[in-house]
Amino acid sequence: MTFIVFDDQKIELSDGQTVLSALLDQGFDIPNSCQAGACQTCMMQVKEGEIPAKAQAGLKDTLKAQGYFLACNCTPQKPLNITACNAAKMRTSAKVVAHDALGTDVMRLRVKPAEPFTYHPGQYLTIWKTETIGRSYSIASVADFDHYVELHIRRVKNGVVSRWLYDNVAVGESIQIQQATGNCFYTHGNPEQNILLAGTGTGLAPLIGVARDALQHDHSGAIHLIHGASTVDDLYMHQTLVKMAQLYSNFYYYACVRKAERVSLPVTGESIQTIMMSVAAVPAQWKVYLCGGPNMVSSLKKAIFLAGASMKNIYSDPFITSHSS
């Protein structure tokens, strides 16, 4: 017999009882469905303690690394301190240390959080303009090497938060940010695996985060990054990526533009999907990261899956534009 601590409340477990069953017995309204470790509805996160392997079976590596587990498959032998998945996440203040234009309507924002801030490059955090108005941005920096958190902000027409960040926030000021989340990030343990990264617009930010994280950790497999944009001017990290490709022999960069009139190598007028399918023709063992416009993400995801990539190895982050303005 052991116990769990759920959001600071101690709950006894009978022998062989699952965390989900104990919580339901106590009257907690825990979302759940199949109770067989398949539907992942009852996912929770551990704060302290050891999760039995069975409770993480079938979860993506990135979720495992963050301590997520399935309550219905979790019969702990020792005490566990856990929290519901969607518990209100903490906000902290962060000082703006850089605010630079990168392209026609994209800027690079670098902030230094006031408190220790843990994240994986490629995850996203929310910037809060006010108590209730916030927008999420993906992280391009690498915690182990950069002394700041880097975000790429596209100036959205009528965008409440992006326009405020662009026009009103200056270096030296503090903004409110919220704990990083998301499962689009590099996981260790498979240094030889080939990686495909494809995205449009500022979907490049998490991809650069993942690529740099992998390279800084001596990833030896090939890393192919494809950035799609409307025009050459929108390839806002072009020079940096060209240099990265010269510096690392296993890093490859492809730039695709829809309006190909000014195309010069290494920029191509071919579609992201065409390039993706030619570099990853047999993607069964590849890890794939897709970020950016939702339609592009879903069509690339389907294409790479049908070509043989495993669902477990496909990480995607569709950028949903807020409709409220």
Add this chain to the structure above:
Amino acid sequence: MSSLYERLGGEAAVDAAVDIFYRKVLSDERISNYFDDVDMDTQSAKQKAFLTMVFGGPNNYSGKDMREGHKDLKGGKMDDSHVDAVIELLGGTLQELGAAAADIQEVAGIANSVRDDVLNR
């Protein structure tokens, strides 16, 4: 005697089958339109639950769940031909994984047992 689920290879077999089966479903013109607008991660998790059930594994899926899950689907009204297609693809998946013919029959039987729930009749 070992159970169907054990003979098929348990959870590892379900994990191996889910990508193969889902790929077949997405590529099959008879039924792929039902899957055009669904989130692939969610769908993959549901396929896993479905495969666990028809492989005779531990699950809590009921006829009611099958009924609820197939109500109001985009892509038009379903009939027996769609269920037949799914059972056929299930058989093809198991064949690829080297399952015995008798076990494939048994899986088809379990899948067939929820036919009326799926078709809401």
